[in-house]
Amino acid sequence: MKDRLLFNICPEGEFFGRLSEINYIIERAKEPAHPSRTLLLGRRWTGKTEILRRAHRELFWGQGSVVPVYYQFRGYGGISAAEDFLKEFIKQYLAFRKRDPEAIRQELPLERLEKLLMDSDSFGLSEIISIHNEAKRGGDTSAALKNAYGAPSLIEARSGVPVYLLLDDIDKASVADDGAPALIDALAGALNASTSFIASSSSKGIAEAGLFSHLEVIELKGLGDDVSVAMMAELCRKYGVESESEVLSYAAGRLEHNPMHIKSLIWAASRAGVSLKDLKNLIGVYANELFDGNIGCLLRSYIKVKTLNGLRVLNYIARSGSASEEELIEKFKCGKEELKKLLDEFSAAGIVEEGLGSIRWAGGRAAREYISYVFETRVKGRSPDEVKSSLVRDSLKEGFSLKGAKVQPRFKEDVSRLLRSFNGQKVLKVLLRNPVFAARFKNGAYRAVESRKEEDEVLLPQVIGCFDSLRWERNETGPAVIIAQGFQNNRYDSGNEVVWITGVKEALSPINLGDAESFIRRSLILKENFRGLRIARWMVGGEGFTAEAQKRLEAEGVYSTDSAQMRILKESLEDKGAAERLKSSPRIVPNKEFEVVIPSSTKAELVAAKAVEEIGTEMGFDENSIAQIKAALVESCINAFEHSKIKSGKVFLKFIAGEDRLTIHVQNSGAELDAPAGQGAAPLDSLPKKRGWGFELMKGLMDEVRLERVHNGAKIVLVKYLMRKGDRDDKEA
Amino acid sequence: MIRKHNFKEIGGSVILYPNNYINDIEGEKLEEMCEAFLKKGVKKIVIDFSSTDLINSIGISILIGIIEKVKERKGAILFSGLKKVNHDIFNIVGLTRHIPVYKTEEEAVSDLKWEDHAAV
Numbered sequence: 049m050k051d052r053l054l055f056n057i058c059p060e061g062e063f064f065g066r067l068s069e070i071n072y073i074i075e076r077a078k079e080p081a082h083p084s085r086t087l088l089l090g091r092r093w094t095g096k097t098e099i100l101r102r103a104h105r106e107l108f109w110g111q112g113s114v115v116p117v118y119y120q121f122r123g124y125g126g127i128s129a130a131e132d133f134l135k136e137f138i139k140q141y142l143a144f145r146k147r148d149p150e151a152i153r154q155e156l157p158l159e160r161l162e163k164l165l166m167d168s169d170s171f172g173l174s175e176i177i178s179i180h181n182e183a184k185r186g187g188d189t190s191a192a193l194k195n196a197y198g199a200p201s202l203i204e205a206r207s208g209v210p211v212y213l214l215l216d217d218i219d220k221a222s223v224a225d226d227g228a229p230a231l232i233d234a235l236a237g238a239l240n241a242s243t244s245f246i247a248s249s250s251s252k253g254i255a256e257a258g259l260f261s262h263l264e265v266i267e268l269k270g271l272g273d274d275v276s277v278a279m280m281a282e283l284c285r286k287y288g289v290e291s292e293s294e295v296l297s298y299a300a301g302r303l304e305h306n307p308m309h310i311k312s313l314i315w316a317a318s319r320a321g322v323s324l325k326d327l328k329n330l331i332g333v334y335a336n337e338l339f340d341g342n343i344g345c346l347l348r349s350y351i352k353v354k355t356l357n358g359l360r361v362l363n364y365i366a367r368s369g370s371a372s373e374e375e376l377i378e379k380f381k382c383g384k385e386e387l388k389k390l391l392d393e394f395s396a397a398g399i400v401e402e403g404l405g406s407i408r409w410a411g412g413r414a415a416r417e418y419i420s421y422v423f424e425t426r427v428k429g430r431s432p433d434e435v436k437s438s439l440v441r442d443s444l445k446e447g448f449s450l451k452g453a454k455v456q457p458r459f460k461e462d463v464s465r466l467l468r469s470f471n472g473q474k475v476l477k478v479l480l481r482n483p484v485f486a487a488r489f490k491n492g493a494y495r496a497v498e499s500r501k502e503e504d505e506v507l508l509p510q511v512i513g514c515f516d517s518l519r520w521e522r523n524e525t526g527p528a529v530i531i532a533q534g535f536q537n538n539r540y541d542s543g544n545e546v547v548w549i550t551g552v553k554e555a556l557s558p559i560n561l562g563d564a565e566s567f568i569r570r571s572l573i574l575k576e577n578f579r580g581l582r583i584a585r586w587m588v589g590g591e592g593f594t595a596e597a598q599k600r601l602e603a604e605g606v607y608s609t610d611s612a613q614m615r616i617l618k619e620s621l622e623d624k625g626a627a628e629r630l631k632s633s634p635r636i637v638p639n640k641e642f643e644v645v646i647p648s649s650t651k652a653e654l655v656a657a658k659a660v661e662e663i664g665t666e667m668g669f670d671e672n673s674i675a676q677i678k679a680a681l682v683e684s685c686i687n688a689f690e691h692s693k694i695k696s697g698k699v700f701l702k703f704i705a706g707e708d709r710l711t712i713h714v715q716n717s718g719a720e721l722d723a724p725a726g727q728g729a730a731p732l733d734s735l736p737k738k739r740g741w742g743f744e745l746m747k748g749l750m751d752e753v754r755l756e757r758v759h760n761g762a763k764i765v766l767v768k769y770l771m772r773k774g775d776r777d778d779k780e781a
Numbered sequence: 782m783i784r785k786h787n788f789k790e791i792g793g794s795v796i797l798y799p800n801n802y803i804n805d806i807e808g809e810k811l812e813e814m815c816e817a818f819l820k821k822g823v824k825k826i827v828i829d830f831s832s833t834d835l836i837n838s839i840g841i842s843i844l845i846g847i848i849e850k851v852k853e854r855k856g857a858i859l860f861s862g863l864k865k866v867n868h869d870i871f872n873i874v875g876l877t878r879h880i881p882v883y884k885t886e887e888e889a890v891s892d893l894k895w896e897d898h899a900a901v
Contacts, residue, residue, distance in 0.1 A: 657835065675865070678834075678866075679835055679836075682837050686838070736845060739838075739842050740838075741841055741874055745874075
């Protein structure tokens with residue numbers, strides 16, 4: 049079999065998620081009529097190189113209309129940079145024409161490439177090499193760079209076949225050798241003409257410099273909790289590391305879902321023969337990895353701090369999260385020039401971001417802890433073991449408290465998502481006033497007062513963005529605070545700008561008087577950052593409120609919402625019909641949500657079927673409807689199993705039992721689900737096709753079936769409307 | 782291999798009783814049984830689904846394969862005892878246009894004309 053390897057990529061069994069990004073790049077590459085310029089922005093070791101190389105592989109083998117060229121900037125400068133790019137470009141152009149991967153893997157001198165160009169009847173292109181040689185002889189770096197980076201558009205013009213460049217680590221092109229022209233300027237000059245490309249970068253500098261016109265930026269985050277945990281479980285299985293899902297979930301969050309750090313941790317546990325079944329083992333392996341292992345090595349490869357003062361500055365930014373230039377100059381007694389040089393270096397490494405005089409830490413948690421380790425040992429003179437021990441101690445305490453409140457991150461995310469869905473809707477005020485709601489909420493339902501008036505409603509703002517208050521509240525404890533900014537009344541002027549300061553209590557206990565007092569105090573301080581704007585304050589507690597807290601918040605005019613109110617609010621924001629119904633309904637029942645996770649294994653779908661049978665029966669569905677839901681759910685689970693890339697992956701099911709419908713979400717571990725293929729009409733006398741009936745069955749058995757794109761894949765949404773006994777028979781009749 | 786208790790032979794015909802869930806594994810068992818009976822020369826097959834609560838799409842594709850094999854051997858196949866949801870599923874797929882469906886196995890067997898209209 050022909051060896052199809054082009055550039056090194058990680059083994060299939062160790063690559064997870066990122067399919068949507070790869071597919072997006074492939075689609076963009078195939079649109080030569082509209083030159084596209086895309087920047088893939090992400091921290092170091094988040095998988096940018098892997099994404100570009102995999103997209104290149106698909107483009108190399110999967111189509112013939114665009115020439116894909118992958119190039120990784122290596123920090124060369126001057127003529128060497130031009131020659132390296134030129135060699136790689138010609139080599140890949142010839143390899144693609146012949147579909148010969150061998151040519152890509154060989155190191156070929158320029159003379160040999162010139163001959164190959166002639167042999168392949170590409171005489172017109174050999175002039176690129178002649179120009180390069182001439183520029184090299186004359187020591188004209190600018191001419192050499194212009195010639196090399198202009199080669200793609202020349203080939204496009206001569207051959208009529210478009211070129212798509214995949215430029216890895218483009219940020220390395222912006223660092224020039226002293227006196228030499230920066231590669232990035234020559235590159236921008238050549239590429240802005242017509243060539244389509246995607247470039248990866250760890251720093252925002254490229255995007256902010258505005259060198260490329262119409263540059264689209266894709267920000268690459270971590271893998272997401274579900275995919276990270278599935279990835280860790282799969283790697284643990286592969287490398288024989290015993291694990292426990294709760295510990296893996298904490299580790300995934302701790303490593304900020306960084307795929308390379310996750311792999312390094314599992315490899316380290318495997319090497320050490322340590323299980324990941326408890327926090328202590330996990331933190332021990334992590335600390336060793338960070339200081340002496342692969343993670344530390346990766347961090348050392350790009351975090352270079354040349355002076356002790358530089359280390360002090362970096363450690364300060366890392367610890368405090370952000371700082372101003374004046375603050376740093378005063379605190380570390382460094383000159384403006386010295387600080388600028390330091391910040392440029394940190395910014396090029398992608399660990400700090402600068403903007404409007406403020407410097408923000410952008411390196412992530414592992415990098416922050418690594419810097420702290422270097423600082424404590426080199427500046428403060430503490431021994432490595434002492435620093436390691438204090439990291440383990442603090443991490444264990446943090447992990448222990450997280451384990452005690454499993455719902456923490458999800459609940460805050462839910463509130464944040466809810467705030468983002470505010471889009472000028474009117475909602476019942478009672479959903480934001482817990483004392484009133486709680487007084488009339490009995491036996492799982494809210495009984496509305498008989499006469500409702502217009503003033504019983506609240507007009508929500510159009511929220512344009514949400515962020516947490518950490519930047520302003522470094523040392524605060526108590527409920528997390530989310531700031532949501534937006535406009536109201538459909539008017540985008542200062543008079544209608546509004547800020548919602550939202551406190552979220554994530555722990556498994558009600559909001560008490562202390563929480564309420566703390567939030568009121570902090571919200572008054574935070575208000576100072578938004579002078580002149582309308583402020584709304586809102587507290588959300590998953591476990592409700594104590595009577596004193598309710599009273600205090602009500603007296604202060606702070607909105608208050610518990611989890612039952614939140615579910616109703618969510619439903620009325622997502623569904624206009626539901627919102628209208630709620631306004632006139634005498635009885636409001638919040639949606640009940642159930643989550644079930646099943647493994648991708650034989651007959652596991654029957655567990656889901658059993659769960660939905662119980663839920664459906666409780667909701668009042670008739671026997672046949674339940675049987676239909678079960679059959680459709682089984683189909684969706686099988687679809688999710690079949691398309692999961694992870695052998696021991698899981699399928700995540702969410703059942704939302706509403707007043708009039710059951711909604712089921714089916715999602716697998718990060719892979720695409722089958723899109724409905726559609727069955728062509730078979731001739732009446734011939735038997736139906738054998739395969740591909742899954743979606744047809746779902747559609748035939750349910751009232752609504754949707755395939756929704758989500759982070760790292762897709763999910764199937766099934767909906768069945770509730771018709772009480774007799775309703776459905778009447779409808780069918 | 783023909784398993785005990787999953788079938789009943791009546792004269793030159795056989796009634797098969799699949800399990801409560803027809804997936805790939807159960808479907809293949811059913812297929813094996815059909816093949817075994819066809820090899821024995823039995824050409825009239827009733828599949829009684831009265832114990833079957835769920836049939837998935839893989840099970841469906843195997844059933845279509847069974848029907849094709851019976852057709853190749855110039856045999857006849859009937860279904861009986863379908864629960865409403867399974868009848869709905871066969872309707873969606875279009876199998877009810879090709880296979881006669883009876884309420885009970887007795888009706889299927891006692892229908893003297895079944896051989897004429899059940900020949901596929």
